[in-house]
Amino acid sequence: MTLTVTLPTVEDTHAFGRRLAGVLRAGDLLLLTGPLGAGKTALTQGIGAGLGVLGAITSPTFVIARVHRPDPARGGTVALVHADAYRLGDAADPRAEIDDLDLDASVDDSVTVVEWGEGLVEQLVDTHLRVRLDRREDDTRLVELEPVGGDWARRLAALR
Numbered sequence: 001m002t003l004t005v006t007l008p009t010v011e012d013t014h015a016f017g018r019r020l021a022g023v024l025r026a027g028d029l030l031l032l033t034g035p036l037g038a039g040k041t042a043l044t045q046g047i048g049a050g051l052g053v054l055g056a057i058t059s060p061t062f063v064i065a066r067v068h069r070p071d072p073a074r075g076g077t078v079a080l081v082h083a084d085a086y087r088l089g090d091a092a093d094p095r096a097e098i099d100d101l102d103l104d105a106s107v108d109d110s111v112t113v114v115e116w117g118e119g120l121v122e123q124l125v126d127t128h129l130r131v132r133l134d135r136r137e138d139d140t141r142l143v144e145l146e147p148v149g150g151d152w153a154r155r156l157a158a159l160r
């Protein structure tokens with residue numbers, strides 16, 4: 001059971017991220033897959049806006065992970081941890097590895113978004129939301145959300 005949505009423009013991708021944020025809570029792990037330039041960071045920016053976190057969300061390519069603290073003035077209550085899987089090792093559970101970074105934010109208290117890139121999806125990670133972004137010929141994007149364990153299927157149903 002997957003949810004597929006067409007995202008004609010980057011603004012649509014931001015808006016979808018804000019909507020998705022509405023069903024997220026502390027402890028969540030989102031694995032974003034898709035080729036370079038597919039819109040993984042753009043979607044994360046929308047999620048960050050929806051969560052009401054501080055700081056510009058940019059590609060984490062040159063750091064392993066970045067913590068965006070919640071901004072109470074914008075209704076934020078939970079931090080966003082934004083990581084790039086290429087900078088993580090190939091441990092089976094990115095959450096454990098991110099916790100090892102000593103980020104001053106634990107994955108249990110944060111929403112964790114990992115830009116997972118291509119070819120890493122075969123790894124076994126328990127409960128998470130798999131988010132696949134693809135760029136089509138006409139430059140629009142397609143996002144496919146696949147629930148893996150937990151109550152993700154029920155939460156996705158609320159997004160339909």
Ligand SMILES: Nc1ncnc2c1ncn2[C@@H]1O[C@H](COP(=O)(O)OP(=O)(O)OP(=O)(O)O)[C@@H](O)[C@H]1O
Pocket residue numbers: 007008009010011012013034035036037038039040041042043059115139140141
């Ligand atoms: N519908 C769309 N959704 C998302 N981005 C779009 C869309 N249309 C055009 N773009 C553009 O495509 C680019 C997407 O870049 P982004 O950094 O989000 O990709 P990425 O998947 O994170 O790439 P990388 O693998 O390098 O991290 C941006 O320049 C954005 O403006």
Ligand SMILES: [Mg+2]
Pocket residue numbers: 040041042059060115
């Ligand atoms: Mg990116």
